Every structure is written in structure tokens, then in C-alpha cells.
Amino acid sequence: MRRRLFALLGLLLLCAGPVVAQVAPSPSDVQAYEGLHKAAWRGDVASLNAQLKAGADTNARDGHGRTPLHVATFAQHGDVIRALAQAGANLDAMEDDRYDAVTIASVANDPVTLRTLLSLGASARQITSRYDGTALIAASHLGHDEVVRQLVAAGAPLDHVNNLHWTAVIESIVLGDGGPAHQRTLTLLAKAGANLRLTDREGNTPLQLATVRGYTAMVATLKAAGAR
Template sequence: MRRTFFYPLRHLAAAAAIGFAAVTGGPAMAQTAPGASEAAAYTGLHAAAQKGDVAKIERLAATRADLNTRDGNGRTPIHVAAFAKQRDAIRALARAGADINLLDKDRYDGVTIASVADDEETLRVLLASGASAKLVTSRYDGTALIAAAHLGHDGVVKQLIAAGAPLDHVNNLHWTAAIESIVLSNGGPRHQESLRALIAAGANLQLSDRQGNTPLQLAKSRGYREMVQMLEQAGAR
């Protein structure tokens, strides 16, 4: 099934407040996995990555095939393997010398792909294979950490923090990971845990959105009592 990543429609009001009219999404703003017909048409390293065929990857690498070859959406075999959760393929490609940090046409890397999918094991393999948690990705000039905080993928958030992801990166919506864990959340347990992890790691809680609202003010305005409490305990204003 084709998987896309958009800022959720339920957050249109929040986005409108900052003038981001394009939040409803479109093909250029999506993180898009290969569709079934696209995957079926793959050949070479893309097909091997999609299927997790390590032996074929090793054979092709031995013939000096282009390990970073791209499909029509700019996906390398690493991207394809990340979408397909083919972890052994990721390991094989990395061992053979593939560039594990390239971005596809929509500016996503393997780390962000796994983070958005809440795929902690694939993320663990990517990071262990040398992938960076520090890249600026997506049309929002964000990071994998911002995307994970937005979605409340708390385990992913913790992995990315441990891997040195920038805690205070500000995307082109003028939001940090801490802000997105609030303004693009439902205030539930996984978003709370994501925010808690960011606080414990030392995220700057005084950085504000374009209107000058801090994470504490944003949590108060949404009635997220648990988030308000943890921010106040951390000394946020």
C-alpha cells in the first residue's frame, strides 16, 4: 500500500494561525512509499532492496553496480529498503558502501522514513549502519526528530535524541520538536512521553512560534494539563 505523510487535517486551524495554507497536502509534500505496481517493476538493486534479497545485493555490488541508483521519485535502494522494512538489505547496502544519508526527491532520508513509520527496529539498524539523525529533511526544512515528535512516536524520539538529533532545530513553520509535540498532537500519552523525553534531554523550552507562543503557552491554550504540569516543573515560561 502507498504510504504518505501529511500534516493532519485536524490541525488545519493551528496551521492557519501561522498562515500555512498548504497544510492539506499534495503529492509534492508527501513521503511516499513505492506503490505495488512501481515495486513490481523494479529491477536490479531496487528490486533486491524491495525483496530483501541480500545475495543479489552482494552480487550486484561485486560488479560495481551503482549502489545509489535512483528510481523515478529519487529513491535509492536504501530508501526502498527502509520503506519495505528490509533491514538485512539495509545492512548489506551499507556494508557495500551505499550512501545511507541521501535524500529522495521529496527530501526524505531513511531515518525520517523509519521515524514517520514508527519503525523503531529499522531506525535502529539505520543508525547502527551509520545513518545520521541530524539531517534537515522534508519540504518543511525539518528533521526526523520533529516528525517523530509531531506524530507522538515516543520510542523513535528517544532513539533520535540518543543519536544526537538537534533538539532545537526550527523548521520553516517556525516550530521545534517540542512545539510540534504540542500543536500537532492530541495531548495523549505518547505525545506526552515525547515531550517528556525532549525536556529531559535539555530542549530549549523558551523558543516560541511565529506569534511568540512558547510550548507552555501553547499547552495551556489547548488544555493539555499533563503537558502544562511537566513544562512548569521544568521551569518553562
Template sequence: MLRSLIITATLAVCGAAHAQTAPSASDIAHYSGLHLAAHEGRVDEIDRLIAAGADLNARDNAGRTPAHVAAFASHDEAVAALAKGGADMNALENRVYDVLTIAAVANDPELVSLAMELGNKPDLITSVYDGTALIAAAHLGHHEVVARLVAGGAPLDHVNNLAWTALIEAVILGDGGPDHVKTIEILVEAGADKTIGDRDGVTPLQHATERGYADIVKLLD
């Protein structure tokens, strides 16, 4: 119980400081060119600006490229237009997020698949936790996103700098409900290593047992 409380408190503090941050109203008010067109999803304007030589990888004050801005606004066609024009789909903004992880956190399966099709690498190391899009999606129980990332070749057993895999995050940061159960089912069926423990050697099964997550215990046992 004490370990669970420590884990929860640690992530609450760290997450508040390092969570993804979409463009604010103030940011948007200062946008022009490709950043504005991306935010508004205006593909014709994106194409016009690209043809005129606009910088596809220009950064706003938070390090967001137009592709990041389009992803935060869920404008799939704008993301595609930028990528096809030559935008770097593996660029990281100041909080170390790429388009793919933005889409994963937003629970946007279609954009997740599109980002990978456009060259966004599913094994890219993202966030200040040195994680991946898969770990972020597993943490949140976004099982359809998890399924698409797995199908796209995302590394199942990447260990972040908290010493957590996607399986561990789905257990200790999940609620044990249907979405996290399905997430863990997908990871286990895909071959995620159930024996990898956290930095104290505590396995996903042990964490699930400690929390009384019976359905998850059945999947991990």
C-alpha cells in the same frame, strides 16, 4: 482557538502534498536489480549485485535509492547490506527524506538505531519543511523513536521553516495523549529549550495551555 484551526488547516494542506510516499504497485512492477532486491529484502541478491558493480545509489522515478526502498519495506538486513556495500545513507529522495526519517515516521525504532549506526546523520535536514527525523517523530508521538534519536545526538532545538521545534510540533500537532506526553517528557528531560516560541512568539507551554493539555502543561511549566 483560531490560531489552532489555522495551524491544523495549514498542515493538512501541506502534508497532503509533501508526505512521504512509499513505492507504489506500479513502481514495484518496474523495479529490477538492486531496487527489486531491496524491496524484497533479498540480501544474497543485493550482495551479488554489489559484487557485480551495480549502482548502489541509482534512483527510481521518485528519486528513491535502493536504501530508501529497503527502508520503506522495513528490511533492516537489506539496508545494512546496502550501507556496508557503500550506499549513501544520507541520500535524500525527491520529497527530501532519508532512510532515518522514513524509519522515524514508520515508528521503527530498530531501523532508526541501525540507520544511525550505519552513518545516517541524525542532524540531517529533511522534508520540504527543513525539519529533522526528530521533529517528524515528535509530531507523531513516536516516543521510542524520539528516545533513540535523542540518544543518537539528534539536535533538540532545530527550528524548521514553519518556525517549529520538536517540542512545539509535539504539542500543536499531537493529541495530548500518552504518546505525546511521553514524547515531550523525553525531550524536556534531554534538555530541549522550552522557551523557544513559534514565529508569533507562542511557546510550547502556551500552546499546551490553550489546548487544555494538563499533563503536558505540568511537564512544560
């Protein structure tokens, strides 16, 4: 009976769990772009630099609160990101849904752009999104293990608890599929020293959550790391 209740709880949590709330520029947004936003989306560094030299606002906002840096991150234009950073753009700015460039790159599973942002000084420690989460929680949820590796190295908070009362460790389990990518993600978190005893709102430990889902590899990882 207890196992059935855990399974039902897992299904309900999965259905109610975080969705990717980021809104990338739509075709109509792109069509309306002018100035730095247009150059950022196109990767037109020459136009971007000319506008910056003429005094364009590096932190101008579009209709969704996206700066040129957000747009360049969505478009994966590292050269534009570097030019904006050199011109003094706010690398930690949030758009209207409270996503920063680091979280945008993390959700997109874009380790190249993420590496660029982090090397320029963007923070991996911000509280982002409507879930009061972090880039690390988002990447763990999605099983983006190379992104997780970078975020951990950049000092992302390992044990932050979002407003669903989930940590990165818990999200790698309850919102993952138990497959290789989520297994690698959990291993990275455990080796980094994430707290494996923090529970969800119902008091379930990561080990319990992995066990009830039948994620045997994750169970083994957790037990080897001392989880109970």
C-alpha cells in the same frame, strides 16, 4: 476573548500543519523495479549481494529519487540495509522530497530499522523535507516516543526551527493530540534539555500552546521543567 483567539489559531495551525509528504513505492513502482531496487524491496539479500559483487550502483535512483537504501527502509529489511552499507551506499542520501532513510524510519515509527541505520552511521542531524525540518521534528509531531528516544541519543538537534517556525517541542503540542504518546515525547525532549522558551511565529510559548489546548499533563510537564 484571548482564549478564543488562541483556540482559533490552534485550529488553523493544525489544518495548515505538515502532512506526511513521504511517498512510499507504489504498486506500479514496485512492479517496474529491477536490479537492486527489486532486491531491496523483496529483501532478497542473495540477489542483492550478487549484483553488488558484479558492480551494481549502490546509489541508483528510481523515478522518485529513491535509492535501494530508501526502498529497503520503507520495506523494513534490515539485512538489506546492512548489505548496502557494507557495499558503500550513501546512508544519508535524500530522495526527491528531501527525505533520508532516518526520517523515513522515524515517520514509519519503525525503531528497529532506525536502530540499524543509526548503528551503521546514518545521521540523525540532517535537515530534511519541504519543511526544512528534522527526523526528530517529524517523530515528535507524530508522537513516536521510542523513535524520539533514539534520535535524541544519536545527537539529533533538539532546538532546530523549521520553516513553519516550529521546533520538535512545539510540534509535539500543536500537531499532537495531548495523549500519552505525545506526553512521553514532550517529557523526553524536556529531559534532554530542549529549549522550552522558543516560540512559534506568533510569539506563543510551548506552555501557552499546551494551555490553550487544555493539555493539562503537558502543561504540568512544561512547568516542572521550568517553562514559562
